[in-house]
Amino acid sequence: MKIQQLHRWDVTYREAVSIQHGLKEKLVLHDEDFPEQITTIAGADISYSTQSDLFFAAVVLLAYPAMEIIEETCVTQRASFPYIPGLLSFREGPAVLEAFEKLQSVPDVVIFDGQGIAHPRGMGLASHMGLFLDVPSIGCAKKRLVGVHGKVGHVVGDYADLLLDDHVVGAAVRTKNRVKPVFISPGHKIGTRRALDVVLSCCRGYRLPEPVRQAHMTVNRKRLKGVSLDDFMTKQKTGFE
DNA sequence: GCGACAG
């Protein structure tokens, strides 16, 4: 699929923060643009190499609600931005977008392994990517970045609103009985309630919803397979020859 | 100064 808009990725901490403030104004946080019926859903994830600064990014497209894999893409890149809480998209964004460019079809909605608007500046990875891809997106993080929430019941489906400055920016959701909840927040072109329903309808007995779980398995599969070095070297050569 | 801090 094609990327709608872009900005430079070789930025300083200061510039990155400024960019996030500007992008926040463009987010659509309601369901009006969300399709009545969705047929496909995608998940994206990253896997880092230990002995090098290379890492993998994969996108897996699944049929909805069957959760059967339709297509998957994977790319490898060299990390060019450090990991800084709140600026994750500047580290993983470039690779994630490259993986989406290789995807043939356009998913109805995408789930990312990170925050959506439950972010210091309302621009988490899921929101940033959803905006650039111009597609509905949802943030599904395994840990909290910002906000507060009450107790979460321990049955699948139970949840507690995630509050940031008296505003609901997402929810802590139980996706598997007795297992630590995940943090769901709207990315782009979707509201909290709908985001929550979509994620829960994608869970199949594991803590992570299928799209993200499959993407996670794909990147790890590729990394352990050691294809990293070969792929990267090939890409370097073709750039000169 | 101290604690918090997506992946």
Added chain:
DNA sequence: ATCTTGTCGC
């Protein structure tokens, strides 16, 4: 995120 051994529970 990644590394890493055993261990508790269904």
